Amino acid sequence: MSIKPINFSISKLINLRFIGILCCVLVLASCKADPEDLKAHLPGYWEVTEVKKDGKLIKAFTMSATVDYFELIDENEGFRKKVNPTLDGTYIVSQHQTPFTINIEEGDLWVNYSDNGVEYKERIIEANDKKLRIKNDAGFIYSYKSYEPITLDK
Numbered sequence: 001m002s003i004k005p006i007n008f009s010i011s012k013l014i015n016l017r018f019i020g021i022l023c024c025v026l027v028l029a030s031c032k033a034d035p036e037d038l039k040a041h042l043p044g045y046w047e048v049t050e051v052k053k054d055g056k057l058i059k060a061f062t063m064s065a066t067v068d069y070f071e072l073i074d075e076n077e078g079f080r081k082k083v084n085p086t087l088d089g090t091y092i093v094s095q096h097q098t099p100f101t102i103n104i105e106e107g108d109l110w111v112n113y114s115d116n117g118v119e120y121k122e123r124i125i126e127a128n129d130k131k132l133r134i135k136n137d138a139g140f141i142y143s144y145k146s147y148e149p150i151t152l153d154k
Helices: 010-030 035-041
Strands: 044-053 056-060 067-072 077-085 091-093 098-105 108-115 118-127 131-136 140-146
Antiparallel strands (some): 044 056, 131 140
16 A cells, blocks of 8 residues: 655645635624623623724723613613712712613614604624623714722721
């Protein structure tokens, strides 16, 4: 029994490499977060860290006086409210809250707001225990981190 050498030309290797890279790109591009998982991470206190548009940083926040609070009342309805954290770990809460509904369109999670007759929607791009990213109708992407209260020890 003789072993035959495998004869690969450079062009065949380049084609195989291209096909491998293309497969990796397609797999990565098709990996989209599960909308139900995103929805599960939306409720809570979120502190804005930055705002971007078209890949450009519009504003970075080192600290914010207000925090966005999201609450789900049931599976697809909730409200968003601005709260002001205090040093003792409590919040100053305004009476105003913006109601919203949640729906899934083409695999994306959308938050639909209705505030004093004005309707708009935002897409949840990313949501986990530590990070939230939301894109609005105007193309602004808001990045948030999970809010950690600052308390002063007595």
